[in-house]
Amino acid sequence: MHINVTRHGPYVVVDIKANAFVHHMVRNIVGSLMEVGAHNQPESWIAELLAAKDRTLAAATAKAEGLYLVAVDYPDRYDLPKPPMGPLFLAD
Template sequence: MHINVTRYGAYVVVDIKANAFVHHMVRNIVGSLMEVGAGNQPESWMAELLAAKDRTLAAATAKAEGLYLVSVDYPAHYDLPVLPMGPLFLAD
């Protein structure tokens, strides 16, 4: 699993890769990242949350508005076409 956060002008892109996701997992992670970004929690808080494995310790779930699924990666043995990584409006 990895999480990368990158700013592109007015946009913040959160790239999360894992072998599986549970309901609202990405929104829960983004909600906690927003608390760190707002300065309400230190950066180390994210590692503490993940280590605790207790959802009740985390921030509120981020709203779905503004969050977009950009791509899904599959193992190479499926021989699926490789599309450009998006969101495409950031490619300029």
């Protein structure tokens, strides 16, 4: 799994890549990252959550509002076109 958080002006971009996702997984991750960003939890809390493997210890699920699926990557064997990555509104 890969997670990268960057700021682009007023936007915070959370780039999450994995080979599979469970229901609300991205929203659950973002909800916990928001708690760290708001200084309600230390950065080390994320590692503790991952090690505990207990969803009930994490923050509330982030609202879907404002979260966008930007791309889905498929194995090269499918020979599908690869559009440019990233939200198009940040391409300026």
